[in-house]
Amino acid sequence: MDTAVHSRSTRTPLIFLGLGALLFVFGSWWGLFIAPAEQYMGDVQRIMYVHVPTAWNWMLGVIFAFICAIAYLINGKPKWDARMEASVEVASLFALLLCIQGSVWAKPTWGVWWDWDPRLTSVAVLLFAFLGIIALRNFVEDPVKRAVWSSVATIIASVDLPIVYFSVKWWNSLHQQQSTPQTVSSAFHLPLRINALAVLFLMTGFIMLRTRVAAARLSEEMAPPPMVPGPAGELA
Amino acid sequence: MTGVVTGGWGYVIAAYAITSLAFLIYGVGLIRRAGQISR
Numbered sequence: 001m002d003t004a005v006h007s008r009s010t011r012t013p014l015i016f017l018g019l020g021a022l023l024f025v026f027g028s029w030w031g032l033f034i035a036p037a038e039q040y041m042g043d044v045q046r047i048m049y050v051h052v053p054t055a056w057n058w059m060l061g062v063i064f065a066f067i068c069a070i071a072y073l074i075n076g077k078p079k080w081d082a083r084m085e086a087s088v089e090v091a092s093l094f095a096l097l098l099c100i101q102g103s104v105w106a107k108p109t110w111g112v113w114w115d116w117d118p119r120l121t122s123v124a125v126l127l128f129a130f131l132g133i134i135a136l137r138n139f140v141e142d143p144v145k146r147a148v149w150s151s152v153a154t155i156i157a158s159v160d161l162p163i164v165y166f167s168v169k170w171w172n173s174l175h176q177q178q179s180t181p182q183t184v185s186s187a188f189h190l191p192l193r194i195n196a197l198a199v200l201f202l203m204t205g206f207i208m209l210r211t212r213v214a215a216a217r218l219s220e221e222m223a224p225p226p227m228v229p230g231p232a233g234e235l236a
Numbered sequence: 237m238t239g240v241v242t243g244g245w246g247y248v249i250a251a252y253a254i255t256s257l258a259f260l261i262y263g264v265g266l267i268r269r270a271g272q273i274s275r
Contacts, residue, residue: 010270017263024259028252044244047251054255093262097255104251108244202259209266216273 013208020201027053027194035191044108049191051101052179053199058098059161061091061203062126066158069151078218079211081147084154085137086210088130090203095127110174118167119175122160129157143221 031049038045068084071077102120103113114120133153140146168177181189 010267013270014267017267021259021263024256028256032248032252042244044247046244046248050252050255093258097258100254101251104247104254108247202263206262206266209270212273213266213269 010209010212013205013212016201016205016208020198020203020205023194023198023201027191027198030194031191036185036187038185038188041109044105047101047105048188049195051098051105052192053196054094054098054101056196057199057203058091058094059165060200061087061094061207062130062158062161064207065091065130065154066161069154069158072147072151073155078143078147078222079215081143081151082211082214082218083207084147084151085214086207088133088137088150088154089210090206092127092130092134093206094203095123095130098123099127115174117174118171119164119173122164122167126157126160126164129153129160133157143218 028049031046035046035049037043065084065087068080068087072080072084099120102123106115107113133150136153137146137150140149165178167173168175184192
C-alpha cells in the first residue's frame with residue numbers, strides 16, 4: 001500500500017481552505033454590495049457570483065475524477081483510487097449545489113424551480129451517476145474490485161461532461177449560452193474571478209482532505225492481518 | 237431596484253446562504269475526520 005497520501009500533513013489543505021474562505025467572503029461582498037445590478041434581471045443576477053464559480057469548478061472536479069480513474073487503471077496505485085473517491089464526492093456536492101443555486105435563480109427569472117432543459121438535465125444525470133459511484137464504493141468490500149469498478153464507472157459517467165458543456169450550443173435551451181469576458185460587463189468581472197479562485201481553493205482543500213481520509217481507510221483495508229498467537233503461544 | 241425581475245434579494249440570500257452553509261458543514265466535517273486520522 002502506498003502510504004504517501006496518508007502521511008501527508010493537513011496543513012496544506014487547511015491553508016487552501018482558509019484562503020478560499022477569505023476570498024469567498026471578499027468576492028461575495030463585492031458581488032452583493034459593490035457590483036451594480038444587472039439591467040434586466042436586477043439584483044437576482046448577483047446569484048451569478050456563486051453559481052458560475054461553482055459550475056466552473058465542478059467541471060474541473062469531474063475532469064480530475066476522470067484523470068484519477070484513468071491513472072488508477074493504468075498504474076493500479078491506491079493513491080489514485082483515494083484521489084478519485086475524494087473528487088467524486090466533492091464533485092457530487094458541487095453538482096448538488098449547482099442544481100440548488102440554479103433552481104433558486106430559475107424561479108424568479110424563468111418562473112419555475114426546475115425545467116427538463118438539456119443543460120439542467122445533463123447536470124442532474126451526472127450528479128446521479130456520481131451518487132451511484134459513491135453507493136457502489138460503499139457496497140463493494142474488496143478494495144481492488146471497488147477501485148476498478150468505480151474507475152470504469154467514473155470514466156463512463158464523465159462522458160456526460162462534454163454534453164453538459166455543449167448542451168446550450170447543440171439544443172435550443174432555456175439556459176443561456178456560456179458567457180465570455182466580451183459578453184459580460186467589465187463591472188462583473190472582478191467579483192466573478194475572485195469567487196472562481198475562492199471556490200477553486202475550497203475545492204482543492206476539500207479534495208486534499210478527503211483524499212487523506214480515503215487513503216487512511218485503504219491503508220487499514222490493505223494492511224496484512226495481525227499475527228494471532230496459537231494455544232501454545234506460537235504465532236499462527 | 238433596477239431591472240425587470242423584482243423582489244430578487246430573498247433568492248440571492250437563499251443561494252449564498254445554502255452554498256456557504258454547505259461549504260462550512262462539509263469543510264468542518266472533513267477537518268474533524270482528517271484530524272481523527274492524525275491521532
